[in-house]
Amino acid sequence: PPLSSFPYSGVGVDYLMFSLHLAGLSSVLGSLNFITTIFSSVFFFINTRVSIIVWAYLFTSFLLLFSLPVLAAAIT
Template sequence: YVITSHGLAMIFFFLMPVLIGGFGNFLLPLLLGLPDLSLPRLNALSAWLMLPSAVCFIVSLFIGSGVGWTFYPPLSSFPYTGIGVDYLMFSLHLAGLSSVFGALNFVTTIFSSFFYFINTRVSIIVWAYLFTSIWLL
């Protein structure tokens, strides 16, 4: 249970939000030298979805029933009682939605500045952001 929870928390709350989600969206225009992202409202929605996601995640820790829920087959077939796992799954869905909105914003920003790329050399991190965002979508 701890390994699965740690993996989900690291992916959905640290890795994707920092690199692609609401918090990482402020780095890309700075790297490109652009004034702002293509869809600032989508960026704001991406950032603000992380707050209810984190609240649901913390609530699931306090009201969880300690079922040892996991993705892996021996334990995934056991029924669980209580709403702790439901809060956890809802929080992970919100965090994933935040990352998808961030990825859409990344892709539109990079493609809208395509002609800027033709005349300048772009750092490898911008290309990494682009390919990671496309893979996320």
């Protein structure tokens, strides 16, 4: 791996990887928050129409939810 050689063996690389995992975790939790908020509001107001921006947020949240754990496993 490129970051395992001697010049990159410091503690800074470990902090970098930890911060990337922490940013991924916060993105996953944020997307879960969006998904539960959208589903609870759509089911609560069942007769209202859902706009295209809500569908875009929902689609993006599902993409983040499924792609970020794979990316986190790849940088480990």
